Amino acid sequence: MFTSHSLDNWLQYIESVHPQTIDMGLARTKQVQEKLNLKPQCPVITVSGTNGKGSVCAYLTAIYHEAGFKVGTLTSPHLIRFNERIAINAEPVTDELIIQAFEAIEQARGDIPLTYFEFNTLAAVWVFAQQQTDVMVLEVGLGGRLDAVNVFDTDCAIITSVDIDHQDYLGTDLETIGFEKAGIFRSNKPAIFGQQPLLNSVNKHAHDIDAQLLCYDTDFSIRTMDNQWDFLFKDKARHALPIPTMRGTYQIQNASCALAAIECLYEQLPVTIGAIKRGLIKASNTGRFQILPGRPMVILDVGHNPHAARALVKSLNLLPFASKKIAVFSMLADKDIDEVIEICKGAFDEWFIAPLNVPRAVAIDVLHQKLNTHGIKQIQIFENIETAYQHALSCAQESDRITVFGSFHTVAEILTQHTLK
Template identity: 40%
Template sequence: MSRLVPSATATLQDWLAYLETLHRHPIELGLERIGAVAAKFELTYPYVKITVGGTNGKGSTCAMLEAILLASGYKVGLYTSPHLIDFNERIRINGELATDHQIIEQFQRIESGRGDITLSYFEYTTLAAFMLFEKHGLDVAVLEVGLGGRLDAVNMVDADCAIVTSVDLDHTDYLGDTREKIGWEKAHIFRAGRPAICADPVPPQSLVDYAGEIGADLWLFGKDFNYSGDRLQWAYGGRSQRRSGMAYPALRGANQLLNASAALAAIEALRPQLAVPQQAVRIGLAQVSLPGRLQILPGTPAIILDVAHNPHAAAALGQNLDGMSYFPSTHAVVGMLSDKDVAGVIAKLASRVTHWYCAGLEGPRGMSGEDLAAIVRQVIATRAGKESLETLSREVVRDRQPSTVEAPNKPGVRTVAVTPPAARSVVVTSFDTPVQAFTEARKQATDNDRILVFGSFSTVGPVLNELGRKVI
């Protein structure tokens, strides 16, 4: 790959393409490289810093914190990853996306000062966000941890408060294959003597132990903070603060009160530094938005977008789908990365889907549509072997080898019909791209059906873009 430094007239896309060529590995955890480059710029991080890690729920918690703090009148920076459509989504200042010019300016500074130290794409862009935040004189920055915690680039800063939303299996090649191992990695965003919020109802003991070892001020859900609610409103209760009579957050999903309570616990813990009135909490929770997280678009057929890409998130998505009204058929557009627990994700949703549209994803980690379709068929077959005859009468399964045919006038599109006796058929079709898969789903779905798009940011983003929806 070329490593020619972008010119003075280079676009943001030119720069991002360049960053992908700099480091020998797309993902290489560690703080030495980014720490060394940051030291050259003498960053001081002169604002309140809240880091948010966890397996799922990070994006929602960050979005709620940003909305509440903005409603309180603070100048707020938000750094998240990955993005759905445009890279600029990752860096927000006072609720506005960073401009191409602002980002490129920081890239140019890093390039001129990093010397012979190579940075990964994520390290480079994380440092650019920190530099941009320092330039704009923020009051507070909300920082989403990218992968794990201990060696993630965001962990180069000493957070004034750290949140771990949940701990479950994901990125096992990097973080370990048990909740205890992963919990230990995520716990390293905690700091001695500072608030450490854990919203996982059953936290790994490794997380609790690490917080004790370093002397962090550990806040546990169910012990130090909690929530309650009825059909109309909910309440937060912390160590010494209660917020009651609140409307439910604008974000949909069964776990959003858990995420909201974690955000409010952090705000309570930071009261000496951040004053947040009750009205700001109400306004923030009412106005918060986060595309791609149980996002339901208006119109018919119903279209649901969710970036669920691990079994834990897929299980929550399944529960949320069950809470919706009745739909005769569910058409699922799915695309996944090959290093995920693909079968585990599909298994959580298999009983709810009648038509599968398996999309290929680009890049070295992307999985082809045909390979994904093969896993979907295997999951269906496995379910057929385990479920009772009563369940088989209700669910779509396979009890014989499926027939595979080339779709007419659609080169590269393969359709597999799986038809067991005494059950409706499920159709599994593979496509080259998420947009192609979604287009076909729109053709096949009736106005009374629903279309679910899930599996990855790289699946939801292109479909959202195709629909002309901007992420703001």
């Protein structure tokens, strides 16, 4: 059996256990879960969706923590350290706790091959169980129905949004993708759907298994005013809520999904209006339309699909005027690069591009050609994202704006440098 006192060694090891990075299916994870007797003894909230998952998890974590509960949160991917994926009360847990979890999983799995994410999921729930959390917030990695998180029964399921992404695994149309995400629903449990219109596949699956479907703009809604908003849920209302600190035009809608779940679980986890207001202000999600302090304005956004690109452009258009708008940009080869470029091409005056240092990165000549194909001519190519970013800073005036986007990896390269300084 593998053993090490180094988390880095463990992470290298779990990457080698399964020959594939992604291998959809629940059987392997379920077997190891049962061997570990890993059954949450507290309420579980499962969050899926094309975009918005991380933000909804952040709101749930902050609000429940402000209400006095101990909150275990699983998210992915991480930006700088693996520990970000497994947090208690929004603080990443220690290397030692994660290693203990990996050791327990390694002993239990025998010759069952687990993927990196399956190890990650089991380790998170193992840590939360050991630390006796009051609630677990589990973010789905990919899809829902066949994602490792789905071996754990949820007390409230959330689908934040459905759009085209991960077509190789989830399908090429919204109805098929919606069905995959609705796989996290459970009979007689709340199932929250956070966008309009409601997809037929989601509605049918909820009906077929008798899930309690609650839809945005039908069963819960928002009413926005200057500097505040109201949340309406069935016959209840939460008035005069603060605008979330997390930026982006979509954040109030994300927050409403979190509040709908909180209302559904109110009897088990009562929350005051004060905790809600404090949580909305304190919730943070690094790299999601994150504005760095200082001038020129620098925005970091991990958006990497058309749905996220549309949200990014909408949020950029609401910002104050910028004399020159610079994109620091790169993506993974398996993403819909053409559609993202088409959506964003009018939002920037210059594009600074560079290759990402990961196997799935798009080749820089391919990325350059795609930008040209979409009519973009003001392009500069750099050795890496950090060099592109530093050049953008050196040539930008105070009234200019720099947006770093296209992938978690693109943003991570900049955040890593800021953390090291």
